[in-house]
Amino acid sequence: MKRLVVVGTGYVGLVSGAMFASLGNRVTCVDKDPSIVEALRAGRSTIHEPGLDEILQSTIADGTLSFTTETAEAVAEADATFIAVGTPSLETGAYDFQYVEAAAHEIGRALRRPKRHIVVLKSTVTPDIYTRVQTILAGETEGSGAQVEVVSNPEFLAEGTAIRDFSQPHRIIVGAVSAAARQFMEGLYRPFTKREPGVLQLTDPKSAIVTKLAANSFLACRVGLINELARYCDAVSADIEHVRAGLASDPRIGHLFLYPGPGYGGSCFGKDLRALRESAREHGADLSLVPAIEESNLRHKLYMPRRIERQLEPLAGRTLAVWGIAFKARTDDIRESPAVDAIEYLLERGARIRAHDPEAGRRAAQHFGSRITLCGNKYDAVDGAAALVIMTEWDTYKSPDYHELHERLSGRIIFDARNILDVLEVRQAGLTYVGMGRGCAT
Ligand SMILES: NC(=O)c1ccc[n+]([C@@H]2O[C@H](COP(=O)([O-])OP(=O)(O)OC[C@H]3O[C@@H](n4cnc5c(N)ncnc54)[C@H](O)[C@@H]3O)[C@@H](O)[C@H]2O)c1
Known part of the structure; x- marks a missing residue:
């Protein structure tokens, strides 16, 4: 049993804390937002993550997981403290480290x-922040005899599959200097690595940090490339779904992260690539591909809304139904979601939006307020709309009742930014299909 503190109870901190507690460790999760702590104490998860509620309730009942707003009390009793606070972007694209720095000061004191x-630095950071956190902790503890080591342990979980990703990891990267810190981290993760000890990879702290940035750049690059190829397929009347199948059967390429869509979003790819670009610039490393991925994605996010505009103009006064606001299925996260950009684009041109999302409604309401109509039922969103636009690949959208769509849609056209519908079925229902990169299929 280890005594742990996790500072920040967002998607990463809450899942990590709950999972460590589920193994019998004593975990205190700290969040400076009292409303989050209050909800979590009552066993109510503040994020949507499949399977998390059950783990929260059982670990709270066992007494292994608790919540507080007070970092100092919790840290004083613990063996290790994880920093899992947000690292959003500054306007320059560099990370805003104010939350990490504030947490480091509080922990040090x-x-x-x-x-x-x-x-343990679990937040995604650039190498400089490792040094900065070391300096803050050394300053705060100077002369006290405290021996504090900073370890980098970037998180690779994906929202929507976070519990599985955490309990059956492909890799756990630990960047630590001392043997004692390495041993501590190996012991902590042993229950998850017992079957495949090779998943825990020990390295130096800065290489661990860069591994995380590198992983997200690679994945974003694949998504960016398949999306550009989808645009090319539209231009030359080819079908990206056939191209994708051909590509994926090459074992050097494989099928994962090779699905064309409306552009990548979420709280990680965009900001991590921007921060990598800025960190490279500051350190004089000449990168051209990383900024290009980012630019390509920004352009791609407007590809579907522009097609809708071309097909339906003028948009002013027209009602459009949007299915899906979350940046991907199985999460309620709408940060940098392509659906949000698309809706903003359509609103700016005077369209009226009726939207549905199985989980992101609350966050969408916070973002859009009364500018859009949020519907609890996906078919209600379609009522009288000039078109249906599918932005998120939720299962509930994959086999719709086409008869009902035909009855309720006034415009009889579906823009499927995720290619989740069967083109033939849509056509047989008397509806027009516009997919992503399905030039000859549409
Ligand atoms: N979301 C993901 O899928 C994911 C995956 C891997 C890595 N990451 C990285 O993990 C980090 C956290 O991401 P997230 O999505 O969980 O963030 P989040 O924004 O969902 O949550 C961060 C939480 O930290 C709290 N907080 C901020 N400062 C604090 C302080 N000083 N003391 C206590 N609480 C504080 C906030 O109130 C908030 O609840 C980021 O660096 C992110 O890039 C995220």
């Missing part, structure tokens, strides 16, 4: 006594 403690 709680460690002013002769004791060993490990501070």
